[in-house]
Amino acid sequence: MKKINRSNILENFHQAKWDEPVVFELSQPGERGILVPEVDKNIKEMFDINDLLPDNLKRKTPLELPEMSQSRVLRHFMRLSQETLGADVNIEIGQGTCTVKYSPKINEMFARNENMTELHPLQDDETVQGILEIMYKLDYYMREISGMEQFTFQPSGGSQAIMAMASLVESYFNDKGEERDEIITTIYSHPSDAAAPALKGYKIIYIQPDENGYPDYEAFKSAVSEKTAAFFIANPEDTGVYNTRVKEFTELVHEKGGLCCYDQANANGLLGVTRAKDAGFDMCFFNLHKTFSTPHGCGGPATGATGVTKELIKYLPKPIIDKKEDGTYYLDYDFSDSKYSVGKIRSFNGVAQVALKAYAWVMSLGAEGLYEVSKVAVLNNNYMFKKMMDNKWIDAPYIKGKQRIEQVRYTIEKYTEETGVTTGDIQRRMMDFGLHYWASHHPYYVPEPITLEPTETPSRADIDQYIDTLLYVMNEGFENPEKVKTAPHSSVCHQLIEDVLDDSENWILSWKIYKKQNNL
Amino acid sequence: MEKRGFKNHPYIPNSDLKIQNEMLKEIGLSSLEELHELIPEELIFKGKMDIPDAYKSEFELKKHIEKIMKRNENCNDNLNFLGAGCWQHYVPAICDEIVNRGEFLTAYGGESYNDFGRFQVFFEYQSLVAELVNMEVVNVPTMDWPQAAATSIRMAYRMTNRKKVLISEVISEEKFEIIRNYCSPHIEIVKVKFDEKSGLIDLNDLKNNIDENVAAFYFENPTYLGHLETQTDEISKIVHDNKSELIVGVDPSSLGILESPTEYGADIICGDLQPLGVHMNYGGGQAGFMATRNEEKYVMEFPSRLFGMAPTVKEGEYGFGDVAYDRTSFGHHREHGKEYVGTQTALWGIAAGVYLTIMGPKGMKELGEKIIYNSNFAKAELNKIEGVNTSLMNNMSFKEIVVTYENTDMTVKEINKKLRKHNIFGGKDLTNEFPMLGKSAMFSFTEVHSEENIIELKNALNKVLNESGEA
Known part of the structure; x- marks a missing residue:
């Protein structure tokens, strides 16, 4: 077989997408997920449950929790887990300030x-x-x-x-x-x-x-x-x-x-x-x-x-x-x-x-290992910082030419002015390649911000892949800005229509509200 | 110069010297020591941290940790009757399976697209707890029950613009301390007395203390001491006639058989999720919840994130996002947002969601029944021991019962120490917390206890109290 040339940019990535119903829709009355130990026979004979519960506190309102057998419960929540981009399955550089690093399994x-x-x-x-x-x-x-x-x-x-x-x-x-x-x-x-x-x-x-x-x-x-x-x-x-x-x-x-x-x-x-x-x-x-x-x-x-x-x-x-x-x-x-x-x-x-x-x-790690953690976290960040700053559309305000510690808040303001593509657009497009990307806390004091923090746990190749993907996406912003603006395309769902989220007449904070609004 | 650090550490890919040197070269440096150039020389730590050398292999680390942790005696190998806010329930295997999924365990602040499953699972958690308490709005989990109660109180304070809050004195001391600190310096807290004969709230004392400055009354049902508060309609009327908010704390494991406080007029409900599929973890399993009606005046007072459903640009697709995000201190208002928001106990919300799904309505009913049968059986059986009184208060009990020791010179601590020789963890000492109850302890009974376990406790307690020469 001939060598297959593949890119380190995950152009074929698609996140798991199960189109999973909301759990209440999966209910099938009569099914049981788990059984509770029965009340011991002697104890049951000693009391009448009606004497143990005051009339006015006894539940009369039906409890409409889902009724599901065990494997169906497992499948539902397993699918939701697969639709979540945890640190275990991606290169965690994009959640700056959060220090999302490898969490060793032995400790779990x-x-x-x-x-x-x-x-x-x-x-x-x-x-x-x-x-x-x-x-x-x-x-x-x-x-x-x-x-x-x-x-x-x-x-x-x-x-x-x-x-x-x-x-x-x-x-x-x-x-x-x-x-x-x-x-x-x-x-x-x-x-x-x-x-x-x-x-x-x-x-x-x-x-x-x-x-x-x-x-x-x-x-x-x-x-x-x-x-x-x-x-x-x-x-x-x-x-x-x-x-x-x-x-x-x-x-x-x-x-x-x-x-x-x-x-x-x-x-x-x-x-x-x-x-x-x-x-x-x-x-x-x-x-x-x-x-x-x-x-x-x-x-x-x-x-x-x-x-x-x-x-x-x-x-x-x-x-x-x-x-x-x-x-x-x-x-x-x-x-x-x-x-x-x-x-x-x-x-x-x-x-x-x-x-x-x-x-x-x-x-x-010991004392020396802790020191290594910090030195490498700072090395990774400054390595990334230099490579990022080599791109003319990326800048970082303050102390030009000096090192940063473990993270950097960048700006792509000039890029946005040129292309109309915002940091929010880039964020959504990065998801199509399986990567997180975080802008900043609010309000944005640095315009069109990106905050990246590589920590000590990605490899050099991981950092390179992140930067290559980001530059690839930014380049798309010149060539096909609509593709970036309408992202995500390969994430779990498409762009939200967000109006309802801030509208007290229409927000859906629970299945109960959804059912009520739609007479279900 | 001595080379510092720990090279080729398995958790640190770029601790390899060759790669490190190449990366350093790339940024124009020749050693790791040249990093941190912004830190002034006087602040550079030149000493040596007194931290032991690393256990370099995973195998050695495992031996080390296991050796230490084996010094614990756990509640599986012993018969445990401690409760008081953290309870031993059975945790279904599926709850563990899901919360230990790497995707959930290691997720954090991704967006609603790539962390879609996290958003949906929290929407479902909110919906499931909303069903349990028959409310419409539930927040993502907060720290613990005391935190949920404290925030509920602050919500009422902001909504009513009143500065006094009444709290039933049947409350755990540490919960009261947490609330007191969290509400300081804005809110004055006054305790309302309870009737020592019935365990019920003293309605006269409630009436005497309630006035136009009172934002809310907070009580728990079942109470901290396990009693069922039956004067709920009267309490609700007194509170609402005063235009105050009624906040009720509740143990969710009781709600398969008990009516939710919503039905007797609660405006805000709070409690702990730990009974719903979370291990005790030496107290690390606590997680608070709050619930209200879907009214803007309540929703806009929640400090924490709330997840909601939304359509997407694609027909037929569910989406989920943050509702009224700008309420929070993560929004544009920062310190003018509601209290503050940050990492709390999200993973336990997932556990609770899975738990309520797997239990279903029948499971929750059977759970409640098993607990109430067990606690009342224990109350009757332990009362038969000479020198033990479990009917100091004559109200009905759920999960917790108060056991009063009469005619013994031993302290509760000494009694518990002797019980340990029978591999039993006796009830929580109430001697200092509720001195009016005399020499008392609070024993907790859940679905993990069998008739045999309760009889074992009775026999052991009888030996400890009544057989001289008992070690």
Whole structure:
């Protein structure tokens, strides 16, 4: 057979498309998916169910759940899974800022063991020494990575970690008896860095970037005052630009008595390279489902491991995990007698199985491996950055000619002006080649943005394939712009007619509403 | 200079030195140390992190982790009666199969085209829970029940522009703490008393506390202590006469046999999805849900994403997308959106969707019946033990029962420690949480328990309490 020449651009790709009905349409009355253990005979004879249930609470409304046999349930949801482009089946570069990296399968096996899944959170500490040891040690490693003095794993996502940090700030100033109502952040930090402190009653002050993309120092200087409770920032920000003067920022806040809170949801470029404490931060958090490889699970379960300096430990939510002199681990509810403690952020002890996976990931790398992760993540990004910038239609604002950390926010503004093809169009067309592509949080401060983050887990060939595909699609925008504008063509469905989604008279938020609107 | 890093690591393709050098050359550098040029020298970490050397092979890593995790004693090898918000239910194999599908497990923020299955499965999850609670709108899962309750309360606060919220005092202490923190500093929370004889809400105390500043009343049914609150119509009337919102927390595993709070006037329903196909995971299985009617004033107050159906340009094709996205802090309004949005517990929504599908209406009914039979059987049997009283409160119970120890010098903790020698995890200690109940513990019974298990518990408890010399 002769060699078959094939391109690294997946022109023949088509995503699985099953045209699957909504699950209610699959119901066939009488079918059973699973049987429940029967009530024991003696017990049933002892009681009349009608005596156990008050009349006014007994269900009379028919429960119209689907009735489906087991294989049909499995088939339906398997098909929906196939219609989802998880990281396991694609080159994850296109979800910038999300740090979607390879999640090792062995770590999933640890989490699926009954020594993890079948633990009740209120079991006596003596019976959960294994998971407590894991969490205790992971806390210690987080301290080593950040320079902080104590971590809590209660916050179960990045945004909840930001809310937890805002709560710690609130506790701190309540304790000091100071009324401070302002929190400063930047436009390129995550929207939750503004939204979560706002929930806690703080007024949000934004610092705009200067011409280099750094938060404007002069503007910052005039914003910081005795009213400043805290400074919430990501560094690098979404642009991948690292604020070289960060220490001057934190010092300024400290001079005025405020606290500095570091959004390290994505710390993928910084492990073993630089530490939160050394830059003057009082607290920080790591998303274990980002930097520490635990899978995103469509959006959780997750963990925003939150660490603080010694001074702030007493405000942490309870309990923390500690070790006794005899070597046993325990949940410590008595580490603080401060009446200003945050109390509790999330039920029980956070998402322990995520901590287990993150621990296993750290142990598969060691200190040197963590350093390798960050160096390669930054290498991959700068390799990609250079290749992207070699194209005249792609640009990236700020610090020309300088390196970025782990991600870059590009712009194709000039390209859009030339072709009329927008970043949204390119996004949909990239799907036809099996690739994600993310523009930016809202509003778009960088016009026609693309945010890409290769992490350490794609190969050089993967990165090349992503860039080649993107350039191929951009070229299509010149030659056949309609094809790009009407994309996707090989994804699961065609372009949505979106009007109904914002129309309260017509939106369909459940099958019940759909049936009602259509008299089904 | 010593070469740093971990070369040829299986998770890091470009940790191969040859490739690394080629890539470095491409960007005009000669070593990895030349990266991170923007970080000032004074901030470069020059120490060595005290983190052990890697377990280099997957095999060694597996041995290491398994050795540690074997130090746990799990609820399959022991007889567990702990509940209190996290319950041991049977998780159908298909739930595990689906949530462990790599496509779902590793998906995140793709669009509704290439993450189509994720969008449809959440629409279905919303629809299935909506059916269970007989509401029309359900959000994607939030952190846990306390978070769902806290957000429900904040929704009511925004809708009514009133700053006080009443909460039944039959609530878990930690749930109250989470709500308190989340609602601070805007909302004043006042607890409404319950009747210690019946376990029911003290309607007089509710009436005395409700006024024009009250945004909402929150109570749970079944309650935290397992009682069924029967004065639902009276409560609903008191709350609605005051133009306040009625928020009811509910255990979804009860809804095959119990009427949804919608039927007695709940405006917002919340609860935990963990009973619906999610393993306990030492508390990592919690996931909150909220449900309302399809009224704009409610829908526009949800902070989290809501998935809706939409047509596509192709006739006969279903599409799914974000409903009223600009409500959220991901929209253009950022901190002026509703609360904040971010990663929560999406995967458990998929588990709950699969669970409700596989159970169907009959399965949910049988589940509820098995639980209510078991809990009442246990209540009757344990009451026969000398020194044990399970009828301190005379109301009907679902899943949880309060066991009061009389005439013993042992603490609940000591009793539980002795029960462990019988491979039993005894009930949650209520001594500090509900001091008015005396020396009490809360035992939980679900469909995983058999008559034999309950008798085993009874015999063990009897030995622990009444046989001297019992270790």
